[in-house]
Amino acid sequence: xxxxxxxxxxxxxxxxxxxLDLHIGEGxxxxxxxxxxAGKSTTFSILATLLAPTSGTAFVNGYNILKDPKxxxxxIGYMPDFFGVYDQLKAEEYLDFYGASxxxxxxxxxxxxxxxxxLVNLTDKRDSxxxxxxxxxxxxxxxxxxxxxxPEVLILDEPxxxxxxxxxxxxxxxxxxxxxxxxxxxxxxxxxxxxxxxxDVIGIIDQGKLKAQGSVAExxxxxxxxxxxxxxxxxNIERAFAFxxxxxxxxxxxxxxxGASIQFLFxxxxxxxxxxxxxxxxxxxxxxxxxxxxxxLEDVFMEITxxxxxx
Ligand SMILES: Nc1ncnc2c1ncn2[C@@H]1O[C@H](COP(=O)(O)OP(=O)(O)OP(=O)(O)O)[C@@H](O)[C@H]1O
Numbered sequence: 001x002x003x004x005x006x007x008x009x010x011x012x013x014x015x016x017x018x019x020l021d022l023h024i025g026e027g028x029x030x031x032x033x034x035x036x037x038a039g040k041s042t043t044f045s046i047l048a049t050l051l052a053p054t055s056g057t058a059f060v061n062g063y064n065i066l067k068d069p070k071x072x073x074x075x076i077g078y079m080p081d082f083f084g085v086y087d088q089l090k091a092e093e094y095l096d097f098y099g100a101s102x103x104x105x106x107x108x109x110x111x112x113x114x115x116x117x118x119l120v121n122l123t124d125k126r127d128s129x130x131x132x133x134x135x136x137x138x139x140x141x142x143x144x145x146x147x148x149x150x151p152e153v154l155i156l157d158e159p160x161x162x163x164x165x166x167x168x169x170x171x172x173x174x175x176x177x178x179x180x181x182x183x184x185x186x187x188x189x190x191x192x193x194x195x196x197x198x199x200d201v202i203g204i205i206d207q208g209k210l211k212a213q214g215s216v217a218e219x220x221x222x223x224x225x226x227x228x229x230x231x232x233x234x235x236n237i238e239r240a241f242a243f244x245x246x247x248x249x250x251x252x253x254x255x256x257x258x259g260a261s262i263q264f265l266f267x268x269x270x271x272x273x274x275x276x277x278x279x280x281x282x283x284x285x286x287x288x289x290x291x292x293x294x295x296x297l298e299d300v301f302m303e304i305t306x307x308x309x310x311x
Contacts, residue, residue, distance in 0.1 A: 001026045002047070002153065002184065006056035009042050009208075016042045018208040019056065024186065024201070026152075029179050031199035032188040039208040040188040041081055044157050047186075048078040060153055077146030079139075081157040081188075087131030091122055091141055094130050095148060102149045116144040120174055136167030143174065153184045160189060172198055226251070226265035227273075228293040233260055234286045243283055247276070263293070 004022040008015070017039045024030045032040050045051040047058055049069040057064055063071040086094060092113055099109040117123045120140035125133060133141065139159060146154060159175075160168045175198060178185060189195050195202060196216045203213045212219045217227075233240045237259060244250050244264055249272065253264040266273065273292075280287050 001059075001061055002030075002186070003059040004043070004047075004056075005058065007043065007046060007053050007058060008055045009039075009046065009051070010054045016208050017046075017053070020205075020208070020210055022203060022210060022213070024184065026184055027179075027182050028201055029175070029185045029187070029199045031195035031202045032186060032205060033190075033195055033202055034188070034205035035190075038205045040205060041157055042208075043205070044078070044155050044186070044188065045080075047072075047155055048076060048080075049073055050078075074149065075151055076153045076155055077149070077151035079142050079146045079154070079156045079159055081161065083142050087129065089130055090127050091117065091130060091133065092126040094141065095144055098145050099148050104148065112148070116147060119147070119177065120144045121170060134167075136163045136170065139163060139167070139171065140174065143171075147178075151183075154178060154186065156185065156187045158188055158190070226267040228263065229266045229273075230261055230263045230289070230291055230293050231280070231287055232289040233262070234288050236286050237262065240280075240285045240287075243280070243285060249276075260288075 002024040007020040009017040034040050046053050060072045061075045095113045160171050204211045249267045250264045
């Protein structure tokens with residue numbers, strides 16, 4: 001579990017983080033989204049105890065980053081956005097080196113390293129020199145490195161940056177496995193739709209401030225106070241359009257070019273939505289479908305960071 005309280009970081013006069021508060025529950029996959037310079041890496045470096053905050057603090061599994069940095073480091077595996085790899089080492093030796101520096105015994109390392117290489121799909125590269133690995137492979141090796149002491153919390157700064165679509169899918173699959181193991185995972189990214197798919201909760205940061213937090217659907221609802229809905233009719237689209245247009249809880253109604261679909265924003269809870277569906281059936285509106293539309297995270301993000309909403 002992670003608790004961030006009033007975290008602030010000044011670089012000289014510049015405020016990179018401005019009273020950030022965040023609560024991330026155990027076993028959550030949390031996506032930290034923000035434009036370049038929003039403050040994601042600064043937050044992660046502070047959580048990893050590599051950078052001191054100007055004020056505020058954070059707790060990782062109950063350990064204070066300021067008072068108990070050693071304990072915090074035991075809890076977390078950190079993958080920075082830029083990492084050096086020792087190019088004179090082979091993949092297996094690289095992990096062995098890190099395992100030794102964590103005080104893991106030779107015998108344990110012999111068992112652990114093949115497991116880690118398998119987890120990140122690098123078993124067949126164990127004897128390859130690190131500098132000859134592709135970028136995606138290096139990222140995965142670095143992820144394996146961050147797992148060597150079996151941390152409960154993973155902090156991954158842009159783990160998919162610079163990867164091609166295939167390598168991104170591989171990374172996503174590995175993260176799914178780690179989530180299944182019960183790890184709490186914090187990921188930052190610009191690849192917004194991917195985060196939406198992978199994360200339970202998304203936090204949107206802009207100029208050092210948290211603008212919104214919740215599931216993609218919650219963020220959208222908070223932003224618009226309404227859900228996007230789409231209905232499709234078999235015939236008589238005019239009649240259906242007039243029916244929805246008359247409803248005071250419906251706005252931004254649009255007819256699609258296919259001549260059969262109507263999209264609108266609906267303000268109301270699940271009960272109200274059920275009533276609306278019932279009314280459509282009572283009116284014999286020739287519906288073939290009635291559904292909530294998943295919002296594109298990219299749209300939500302752009303709206304929020306363009307000043308569409310204050311938290
Ligand atoms: N050591 C530093 N000295 C001065 N300013 C810094 C320093 N490190 C970061 N900053 C500034 O703080 C702000 C936040 O940077 P940070 O790296 O946390 O952003 P980010 O959200 O991770 O961005 P990116 O996605 O580009 O990595 C930026 O404006 C950056 O220029």
